[in-house]
Amino acid sequence: MSAPSVTPATSTPKTSTRPRLFTPGPVEIPVRILRAMSGIQPHHRTDAFRAVFKKVSEDLQWLHQTKGEVLIIAASGTGALEAAVVNFMSKTDKALVLVGGKFGERWANICKAYGVPYETIEVPWGHAIDPAAVDAKLAADAAITTVLGTQSETSTATVYDIQALAKVAKARGKRFVVDAITGVGVHPLPQDEWGVDVVITGSQKGLMSPPGLATVSIAPWALDAIEGEKLPRFYWDLRKARKNLPAGESAWTPPVSLMYAVGEAITMMREEGLENVHSRHSRLGAATRAGAQALGFTLFSKSPANGVTALEPPAGVDASGLVKRLRDTHGITIAGGQDHMKGKMIRIGHMGSYDLSDIYVVLGALEECVNALGHKGTGAIEAARKGWEHA
Amino acid sequence: MSAPSVTPATSTPKTSTRPRLFTPGPVEIPVRILRAMSGIQPHHRTDAFRAVFKKVSEDLQWLHQTKGEVLIIAASGTGALEAAVVNFMSKTDKALVLVGGKFGERWANICKAYGVPYETIEVPWGHAIDPAAVDAKLAADAAITTVLGTQSETSTATVYDIQALAKVAKARGKRFVVDAITGVGVHPLPQDEWGVDVVITGSQKGLMSPPGLATVSIAPWALDAIEGEKLPRFYWDLRKARKNLPAGESAWTPPVSLMYAVGEAITMMREEGLENVHSRHSRLGAATRAGAQALGFTLFSKSPANGVTALEPPAGVDASGLVKRLRDTHGITIAGGQDHMKGKMIRIGHMGSYDLSDIYVVLGALEECVNALGHKGTGAIEAARKGWEHA
Numbered sequence: 001m002s003a004p005s006v007t008p009a010t011s012t013p014k015t016s017t018r019p020r021l022f023t024p025g026p027v028e029i030p031v032r033i034l035r036a037m038s039g040i041q042p043h044h045r046t047d048a049f050r051a052v053f054k055k056v057s058e059d060l061q062w063l064h065q066t067k068g069e070v071l072i073i074a075a076s077g078t079g080a081l082e083a084a085v086v087n088f089m090s091k092t093d094k095a096l097v098l099v100g101g102k103f104g105e106r107w108a109n110i111c112k113a114y115g116v117p118y119e120t121i122e123v124p125w126g127h128a129i130d131p132a133a134v135d136a137k138l139a140a141d142a143a144i145t146t147v148l149g150t151q152s153e154t155s156t157a158t159v160y161d162i163q164a165l166a167k168v169a170k171a172r173g174k175r176f177v178v179d180a181i182t183g184v185g186v187h188p189l190p191q192d193e194w195g196v197d198v199v200i201t202g203s204q205k206g207l208m209s210p211p212g213l214a215t216v217s218i219a220p221w222a223l224d225a226i227e228g229e230k231l232p233r234f235y236w237d238l239r240k241a242r243k244n245l246p247a248g249e250s251a252w253t254p255p256v257s258l259m260y261a262v263g264e265a266i267t268m269m270r271e272e273g274l275e276n277v278h279s280r281h282s283r284l285g286a287a288t289r290a291g292a293q294a295l296g297f298t299l300f301s302k303s304p305a306n307g308v309t310a311l312e313p314p315a316g317v318d319a320s321g322l323v324k325r326l327r328d329t330h331g332i333t334i335a336g337g338q339d340h341m342k343g344k345m346i347r348i349g350h351m352g353s354y355d356l357s358d359i360y361v362v363l364g365a366l367e368e369c370v371n372a373l374g375h376k377g378t379g380a381i382e383a384a385r386k387g388w389e390h391a
Numbered sequence: 392m393s394a395p396s397v398t399p400a401t402s403t404p405k406t407s408t409r410p411r412l413f414t415p416g417p418v419e420i421p422v423r424i425l426r427a428m429s430g431i432q433p434h435h436r437t438d439a440f441r442a443v444f445k446k447v448s449e450d451l452q453w454l455h456q457t458k459g460e461v462l463i464i465a466a467s468g469t470g471a472l473e474a475a476v477v478n479f480m481s482k483t484d485k486a487l488v489l490v491g492g493k494f495g496e497r498w499a500n501i502c503k504a505y506g507v508p509y510e511t512i513e514v515p516w517g518h519a520i521d522p523a524a525v526d527a528k529l530a531a532d533a534a535i536t537t538v539l540g541t542q543s544e545t546s547t548a549t550v551y552d553i554q555a556l557a558k559v560a561k562a563r564g565k566r567f568v569v570d571a572i573t574g575v576g577v578h579p580l581p582q583d584e585w586g587v588d589v590v591i592t593g594s595q596k597g598l599m600s601p602p603g604l605a606t607v608s609i610a611p612w613a614l615d616a617i618e619g620e621k622l623p624r625f626y627w628d629l630r631k632a633r634k635n636l637p638a639g640e641s642a643w644t645p646p647v648s649l650m651y652a653v654g655e656a657i658t659m660m661r662e663e664g665l666e667n668v669h670s671r672h673s674r675l676g677a678a679t680r681a682g683a684q685a686l687g688f689t690l691f692s693k694s695p696a697n698g699v700t701a702l703e704p705p706a707g708v709d710a711s712g713l714v715k716r717l718r719d720t721h722g723i724t725i726a727g728g729q730d731h732m733k734g735k736m737i738r739i740g741h742m743g744s745y746d747l748s749d750i751y752v753v754l755g756a757l758e759e760c761v762n763a764l765g766h767k768g769t770g771a772i773e774a775a776r777k778g779w780e781h782a
Contacts, residue, residue: 019433021433023434026432026434029432034429034430035429038428040409040410040420041417041420041601043412043417043726044602045414045726046718074467074470074603075466076465076643078625078643078644079465079626082626109625110625113624113625114625202644204644210646210647210648211465211646211647212465212604212648213603234469234501234504235466235469235470235473237504252468252470253416253417253468253602254467254602255467255601255602255603256595256601256602257601257648258648327437333433333434335434335436
């Protein structure tokens with residue numbers, strides 16, 4: 001492969017005929033899902049829809065590998081995080097919040113809003129939480145009742161070892177609640193087997209659907225823990241969601257179109273097989289990392305997630321300029337860094353329906369961009385293919 | 392028109408080839424809207440989507456006739472009711488809740504969940520709230536700071552006189568918050584002109600879209616009232632929504648597909664003209680009432696709403712049997728009564744894109760059903776047409 005010529009941005013012809021998303025959610029929506037959500041939609045209090053509701057509820061149990069209950073909420077993912085806090089905690093509880101990025105911080109902010117006491121374990125952005133540190137903290141503070149963590153910290157593209165963290169929490173008798181919004185459908189998280197009390201996800205990530213549907217998956221042994229005096233709750237009151245579940249109904253009017261979308265998404269995942277979905281994402285992550293590193297990018301995370309890749313550009317190449325050129329010349333939307341990493345990194349999302357060809361698309365464009373912006377780099381596609389093959 | 396023959400249910404051939412919704416929300420979704428929500432969807436942090444967000448926000452201001460701000464939430468309508476309570480009230484406030492049905496009661500239940508003191512004014516189901524009674528209550532209890540009301544009480548198909556109620560609240564210096572979920576796009580509610588502080592609606596009613604998007608419209612003079620110490624709030628915190636609004640962004644990930652749906656819905660309403668939308672609903676209500684009364688039904692409401700009609704069947708005809716036969720023989724979904732009116736009434740929804748032909752559809756089927764169920768009735772279509780013409 002010969003090095004692409006370095007052309008000034010202004011004279012480069014636009015290469016794209018349609019927009020493409022490589023964002024860490026919302027992600028590209030497969031045509032099958034767009035079709036599923038745009039048919040005639042029955043009223044939610046009909047047997048026709050109750051059957052859909054029950055099917056999607058069972059699909060979600062399959063996805064989370066739980067014999068517990070997966071409760072569906074009309075909200076974006078943050079709403080489901082709040083629902084977990086107000087249903088599982090009261091002011092006499094104390095949380096240990098695992099913070100390694102923006103979404104770990106969000107747990108702390110929810111506790112703050114409700115006046116729930118909490119401590120944090122903080123690691124620098126891009127680092128994973130150390131289970132031994134969590135164990136030490138739990139040993140040192142008996143008041144802690146609940147650990148609030150994240151499977152895939154989207155702001156840093158870092159995956160935490162949920163299996164090990166769950167083991168620690170369980171051994172200390174603490175409840176473990178996991179934000180797996182960019183984890184589910186990407187990394188394994190067999191809820192019952194690993195002993196995770198509560199797992200949260202949203203529709204617009206591994207579930208390949210538009211945003212607006214979130215879920216709280218409760219393990220069988222944790223179902224009764226939402227009873228009794230908790231924080232103030234009404235819309236988020238999961239007791240009502242549980243009560244209506246056997247009838248195939250939700251607490252409030254469900255997001256009907258998104259139920260069809262998520263149902264179709266899980267049908268697609270069942271066709272592929274859950275292990276295959278996970279291993280494909282493992283290859284997508286490996287391919288993206290290998291290709292980007294071949295171009296001179298530095299991997300930001302010490303424990304890289306497989307649904308999103310965070311990269312620091314080669315010296316001299318401006319991250320914001322990359323985001324802009326990908327958009328304007330290639331029709332590709334990626335994400336930049338958040339908070340203190342704004343303008344210093346790029347984040348490429350590849351969760352959901354993506355395949356190796358999609359990675360060629362984004363890396364091919366990235367290769368053009370870094371060269372156009374003054375850095376000589378080549379071989380992204382070949383490296384990606386090898387990364388895919390050897391993952 | 393000759394009377395339809397009375398045929399036993401079992402031998403009647405199914406008349407429908409497709410399901411039809413005449414429910415008080417979610418309502419039938421026009422094809423234009425289904426198409427708008429199923430296109431390729433940009434990421435929400437792009438200029439392409441910010442432009443959509445700004446357009447829909449302005450569309451919503453137009454719809455509510457306010458120079459204030461209409462904040463968009465990913466939730467069903469109940470979530471927006473809760474958002475209004477937690478942003479406009481604290482534990483030192485006291486609410487006066489106007490209760491004439493299930494949705495008035497919902498306000499009270501939200502207050503209860505948050506420990507907010509409240510009083511109620513209760514009227515029998517089907518009756519409107521009397522502004523003079525509200526005035527007397529406000530005069531008698533100076534501790535009341537906020538009136539929580541409903542424009543169109545869906546459980547009884549009753550419309551309240553929001554203009555008169557707003558006048559009373561304003562004169563007494565109280566904040567007035569109105570659940571207009573089945574009112575907006577059906578009955579006029581010019582927010583600024585009538586002096587209503589807060590108006591709530593949802594996507595699946597007059598806005599003709601799937602459920603999952605709700606809005607809180609705040610009048611210009613009430614915008615600052617959400618600042619300071621209120622009830623615990625995080626996902627519902629409208630300060631964050633307000634802060635992000637000028638940039639064309641929401642507090643949390645917005646329900647992207649539903650934003651396109653609602654945008655298209657308001658485009659359709661702008662094309663028709665808001666006054667025409669209201670007068671069409673006034674005719675739809677009149678036509679439905681006239682047609683049903685011709686068949687021997689009794690109007691349940693003393694102040695009938697125009698988006699939904701509640702009817703008690705002719706003597707000897709079972710309401711549940713009607714709902715079932717409309718469904719099984721005609722492919723039509725309507726609603727029954729709620730709570731103590733379960734099995735005693737039917738509710739026919741006609742808000743959104745409905746026209747006189749649709750009313751013929753539901754009344755034609757209803758006429759077949761009452762006759763099949765043992766009551767002789769005829770002339771529904773003719774009465775409906777006259778009702779439409781003279782409304």
